[in-house]
Amino acid sequence: MRIHIKFSILLITILLASCTDVIDVNVPEAEPRLVVEASLDWEQGTEGNVQTILLSLSTPYFDSETINYVTGAEVKVTNNNTSEVFNFLDNNNGAYTTTNFMPIVDNEYSLEITYNGETYSAVETLMPVTGINSVYQSKDQGFNKDFLEVNVTFDDPADIENFYLIKFQQQGNFLPELFDISDEFTDGNEMHVFYEKEEFKAGDVVEINLNGISKQYYNFIRLLIEQSSDGGPFATIPAQLKGNCINQTTPENYAFGYFRLTEVSKEIYTFK
Incomplete structure (x- = not known):
């Protein structure tokens, strides 16, 4: 009886293993889109003059290791209240930096990115925060x-x-x-x-x-x-989220990401 049970279990295992098929799922890949990480944060108690905007291209869904940094773009932010323009210099690694930004709460700022013959823009207001x-x-x-x-x-x-x-x-x-x-x-x-x-x-x-x-x-x-x-x-059912960066040249080729300006209060806590 025990021999019969062991033989049956072995037979079932072999049958299950032999029925396993490898299924290749072909996931369609969309054309890469510009990804904008433009978070200009003014930490309380600092000048806020050094700011960085990161640009990259989107990658296929199952590619979690590749980062396609964007170089050669022109990036600037304009204070719409004062008309002052802040140019962000290309660091050739996807980062664009300025050292002379002037944050003013409740002022409206415009972002303009020119890349690959297309112009992207966004508008936001620098929001204050309590401490x-x-x-x-x-x-x-x-x-x-x-x-x-x-x-x-x-x-x-x-x-x-x-x-x-x-x-x-x-x-x-x-x-x-x-x-x-x-x-x-x-x-x-x-x-x-x-x-x-x-x-x-x-x-x-x-x-x-x-x-x-x-x-x-x-x-x-x-x-x-x-x-x-x-x-x-x-x-909520997952859906593609569009930020506020609009492609003025080719609207359907919109960018991912967001342009935001905030004042930020920071603290560091160590558990006892």
Whole structure:
């Protein structure tokens, strides 16, 4: 009986193995598009004169290692309120840098990129941010009372529609944790955000960035955060997100990415 059972299991294993076919899925590849990483962040307490814009080309879906940096483009940002122009110099590695940028909150700025015979443009306003009031650790805010969490508080200005992006970056981790925040129901109050993680332990260091962002960028980053998380059964169906960079020469050849300008309050916290 035991011999019969062993023989049956062996036979089933052989049959299953012999029925395995390799299926090659042909995924269509779209033409590369310009990818714009233009986040001009003015850290409180600094001049904000050094700014960098990164340009690259999109890659096939399954190619997670190749980065096609763009060189030879012309990049400039103009303050539409003062007409001052800031040219970003090509570093020949996909980075375009200026050392004389002048950030002014509530001023409108225009980005213009000329690449491969086409001109891309975007318009944004440099949004202010309140400073961070306090940063502290706890174990009683999240879903698990055994996990450490870092807490951040800041004051929301009253009678003004405000939007925020807060980033928690644990030192040693490549990917940050992002939270988009609106003051729709908390206008004029002290805001409180916490970040809980099972792996947090004493000695871990977390960098915290609090950015003031525009409503348009809030809508964009909110969808991006939703699509990058697992989301559960009621998550938003993934869709191609278009930023605010418009191809003025060939509109259908739009760019990926976003042009944003923000004031940012930064803190570094070490768990005890």
